[in-house]
Amino acid sequence: xxxxxxxxxxxxxxxxxxxxxxxxxxxxxxxxxxxxxxxxxxxxxxxxxxxxxxxxxxxxxxxxxxxxxxxxxxxxxxxxxxxxxxxxxxxxxxxxxxxxxxxxxxxxxxxxxxxxxxxxxxxxxxxxxxxxxxxxxxxxxxxxxxxxxxxxxxxxxxxxxxxxxxxxxxxxxxxxxxxxxxxxxxxxxxxxxxxxxxxxxxxxxxxxxxxxxxxxxxxxxxxxxxxxxxxxxxxxxxxxxxxxxxxxxxxxxxxxxxxxxxxxxxxxxxxxxxxxxxxxxxxxxxxxxxxxxxxxxxxxxxxxxxxxxxxxxxxxxxxxxxxxxxxxxxxxxxxxxxxxxxxxxxxxxxxxxxxxxxxxxxxxxxxxxxxxxxxxxxxxxxxxxxxxxxxxxxxxxxxxxxxxxxxxxxxxxxxxxxxxxxxxxxxxxxxxxxxxxxxxxxxxxxxxxxxxxxxxxxxxxxxxxxxxxxxxxxxxxxxxxxxxxxxxxxxxxxxxxxxxxxxxxxxxxxxxxxxxxx
Numbered sequence: 001x002x003x004x005x006x007x008x009x010x011x012x013x014x015x016x017x018x019x020x021x022x023x024x025x026x027x028x029x030x031x032x033x034x035x036x037x038x039x040x041x042x043x044x045x046x047x048x049x050x051x052x053x054x055x056x057x058x059x060x061x062x063x064x065x066x067x068x069x070x071x072x073x074x075x076x077x078x079x080x081x082x083x084x085x086x087x088x089x090x091x092x093x094x095x096x097x098x099x100x101x102x103x104x105x106x107x108x109x110x111x112x113x114x115x116x117x118x119x120x121x122x123x124x125x126x127x128x129x130x131x132x133x134x135x136x137x138x139x140x141x142x143x144x145x146x147x148x149x150x151x152x153x154x155x156x157x158x159x160x161x162x163x164x165x166x167x168x169x170x171x172x173x174x175x176x177x178x179x180x181x182x183x184x185x186x187x188x189x190x191x192x193x194x195x196x197x198x199x200x201x202x203x204x205x206x207x208x209x210x211x212x213x214x215x216x217x218x219x220x221x222x223x224x225x226x227x228x229x230x231x232x233x234x235x236x237x238x239x240x241x242x243x244x245x246x247x248x249x250x251x252x253x254x255x256x257x258x259x260x261x262x263x264x265x266x267x268x269x270x271x272x273x274x275x276x277x278x279x280x281x282x283x284x285x286x287x288x289x290x291x292x293x294x295x296x297x298x299x300x301x302x303x304x305x306x307x308x309x310x311x312x313x314x315x316x317x318x319x320x321x322x323x324x325x326x327x328x329x330x331x332x333x334x335x336x337x338x339x340x341x342x343x344x345x346x347x348x349x350x351x352x353x354x355x356x357x358x359x360x361x362x363x364x365x366x367x368x369x370x371x372x373x374x375x376x377x378x379x380x381x382x383x384x385x386x387x388x389x390x391x392x393x394x395x396x397x398x399x400x401x402x403x404x405x406x407x408x409x410x411x412x413x414x415x416x417x418x419x420x421x422x423x424x425x426x427x428x429x430x431x432x433x434x435x436x437x438x439x440x441x442x443x444x445x446x447x448x449x450x451x452x453x454x455x456x457x458x459x460x461x462x463x464x465x466x467x468x469x470x471x472x473x474x475x476x477x478x479x480x481x482x483x484x485x486x487x488x489x490x491x492x493x494x495x496x497x498x499x500x501x502x503x504x505x506x507x508x509x510x511x512x513x514x515x516x517x518x
Contacts, residue, residue, distance in 0.1 A: 001437075002141060002156035004381060006059035006121050007066020009414045009426045010162035011108050012087055015115040016430040017055055019089065020438075047122055047143070047152060056154075057117070058125040058143060060381060061168070064112055068105040070168055073192040074225075075217025076101035079209045079326045081247070083270045084277065084421035087111065091266040095246045098328045123147075130159060131386040132409060137446045137517070139410065141383075157446070160433060161413040163381035165467065165482070172374040172477065178350035184367045189214065190375075195368070198225040203356055203364045205348075206372030207234035212325045214372060216335035230341045231364050233356065237315045237345060238325055239295050242302060245328035274497055277420045281320055281495070288318035295319055302333040312343045320419055377478030379413060398459060399466045399483040400450035400513060401490045401503060403429045406483075409449040412436075413483070415466050419495050428497075432504035439509040440516065447517035452486060454512040459486040468495055 001017065003010050047056070063069050068076075078085050082099040086092030090111050096103070112118050124146040131140045141154045171190035179186065187195055189210050202218060204211055211232055218227045249272075252258075253265035260268070284291045299313045315322075327333070335341045346358040355366040385392040385408065398406040402415055402425070412433045416422030440448055452459035465482035467475050475482075485493050490503060490513065510516070 001055040001158045001160065002139065002154065003055060003057045003160045003162055004127050004383070005066060005162035005164065006057045006061075006064040006112075006123075007162065007164060008068070008104075008108055008423055009164065009416070009430075010057050010059070010066070010160075011064060011112050011117055012423065012426050013160050013162055013414065013430045013433070014055065014057055014117045014120060015087065015089065015111055016427075016434060018115045018117065020434050047125070047145075047154065053120070055120060057121045058127055058141075059121055059123050060126040060146070062123050064121060064123075065105040065108050066164055068101050068108060071101060071190065071192070073189040073210070073214060073217075074223070075213045075220075077213060077328075078104060079213075079323075080421035081243075081273050083247070083266070084273050085423050087423060088270070088427050090114070091263060091270075093250065093262060093266060095248050095251065097243065097245060097247045098326065127381060127383040129384045129386060130380070130411075132388065134388055134409075137410075157410060158433075158437060159411045161380040161411065163379075165377050165379065165415065165478075166375040167378045167382065170376055172376045173371045174373060176348060176351050178352060181353050182351045182355075182366075182369065183353045184355075184369065186369045186371060188371050188373075196225070197227050197368055199228045200367040201355075201365055202227045202230045202368045202370060203366040204230055204232045204370045204372060205234075206370075206374070207232070207236065207238040208372065208374065209323065209325050211372040212238070212240060212327055212332050214370065215341055216327075216331040219335050219338060219340040227340070230335075231366075232341070232343045233348070233358075233364065234312070234343070234345050235347055237311070237313050238322065239315055239319050240313060240325045240327060240332060241295060241298055242330040242333065243326045243328060245331075274420075274424065278497055281419045284318065284320040291319045295324075299333075302330055303337075306337045308336060308343065312345050323418060374477075377475070377481055379481060379483070385411075394483055395480045396461075397483050398452055398461055398486045398491050399493065401432065402466055402493050402500075403432055403504070404448075404450045406450055406452050409447045417495060417497070418467050420497060424497050425500065428501050428504045435505070436509055443516070445516040445518055449515050449517075450513055451515050452491065452513070457488075459488060459491045459513075461485075462487055462492075464493070466493055468493055 003013050061069060077098050077100045079098065081097045082092045082094065086107060126144050126146060127141050128144055129142040139156045139159050141156065142151065143154055144151050171188045173188050197218060204214055215230055215232050218230045249269045250262060250265045253268060254260050254262040296314065299310060303310065336343060346360050349357045349359045356364045379394050385394060392408060394405065397408065400406060403412050405411060405413060414426050414429050416425040436448060462485045464485045465475060465479060466485065467482060485491060494500065
């Protein structure tokens with residue numbers, strides 16, 4: 001098996017693979033650890049194409065962690081609770097709920113070591129092309145080793161794309177009028193490298209999770225650096241909700257007087273969080289006016305006794321049409337009311353030498369402009385997919401169970417949730433992949449492929465992508481790149497963990513949509 005990417009999805013897939021004890025994948029025992037014996041997470045071991053390995057992870061970067069290795073801007077953290085963001089097979093036992101980027105990276109690294117994944121990873125290896133041959137019934141990956149510039153070919157029976165969905169090389173930044181006139185520094189959070197912002201005036205462009213995370217971190221007086229002032233400039237508002245930074249429910253349930261162990265308490269609290277997430281999302285879908293009123297009420301409480309206008313937190317769309325931004329212990333609202341930060345809702349007319357001129361005529365002075373304007377999306381890390389000599393347009397293929405692609409054999413592409421913790425979906429998708437391979441071995445099948453025609457039914461492609469119908473700009477920009485949904489189950493993405501869990505873990509593998517070849 002070839003796993004592309006050593007982030008939270010790739011390490012999760014490999015860890016599940018290692019737990020698949022005493023079973024065989026394509027006739028080979030995968031319970032044994034093979035490959036290099038190094039435990040250095042920065043190894044750049046070359047691949048010997050003449051040696052068969054049970055599974056291998058190719059990672060384009062120099063270290064594991066994916067998103068949590070790439071981003072290092074101030075305050076970087078998850079906006080999902082750690083109990084559901086962590087793997088179900090390796091409990092997150094810390095009370096801090098919105099975990100920092102460094103803590104998540106450490107968690108992924110420790111998981112890789114615990115399940116003996118490290119020696120299977122080849123860093124600085126980028127997959128440029130995946131080519132399937134129906135004759136040999138296998139994939140050939142064209143790979144470049146960025147450590148020495150060499151290209152090599154690898155063959156694999158099954159490929160798992162665990163690359164996430166955005167381009168690590170470059171985030172999205174609009175072409176601003178007059179950008180060259182600005183005398184200060186312009187930085188995108190994805191490219192943050194040792195930015196000196198001490199005593200600087202900052203304009204922070206954006207209204208999503210990155211901007212909401214950055215603002216309080218930049219004015220935090222307890223840090224090594226503190227900006228003199230930060231203005232968050234948004235074209236339109238987002239929903240922002242305060243959540244507790246810590247959750248001590250596990251400690252309470254596993255205390256001295258409790259019969260529960262910490263592991264048992266973890267399972268209970270994790271289940272609670274899953275149910276709360278799902279209930280909140282469903283309420284947003286079926287009772288949007290109620291949820292909008294509740295979120296507005298929450299912001300009013302946060303802004304009580306301040307002069308900050310509620311309009312900056314009143315989007316013209318319903319909750320979860322775009323992702324809701326969670327902030328720990330009201331830190332964002334506290335920063336806004338500290339006098340060191342402000343929020344402005346307006347559009348940019350042009351950059352000037354000293355800042356940004358708005359269409360309203362107001363001018364925002366700045367020494368640094370941070371363009372927290374989103375992501376560029378791609379699939380499989382940008383690798384080209386070719387089947388029997390013909391290139392596949394993934395943006396014109398549907399997703400089956402949000403795991404496989406229409407008429408693409410022996411390949412899974414892992415996508416998480418946008419309405420809940422990313423890892424919740426990744427974990428059950430990984431278990432589905434192993435169920436599928438086990439079924440293939442049991443029945444001596446070499447190929448599995450999802451087809452959108454069965455028993456006289458023809459699945460119709462929809463405009464919604466695998467990430468759902470979120471109206472966020474980064475999803476809309478990638479509509480031609482991301483795989484699409486179909487008009488019926490299981491080609492429709494339902495974003496419901498409880499139903500997805502049943503579908504991926506318990507429903508039969510050999511449904512009418514999945515075709516097998518020996």
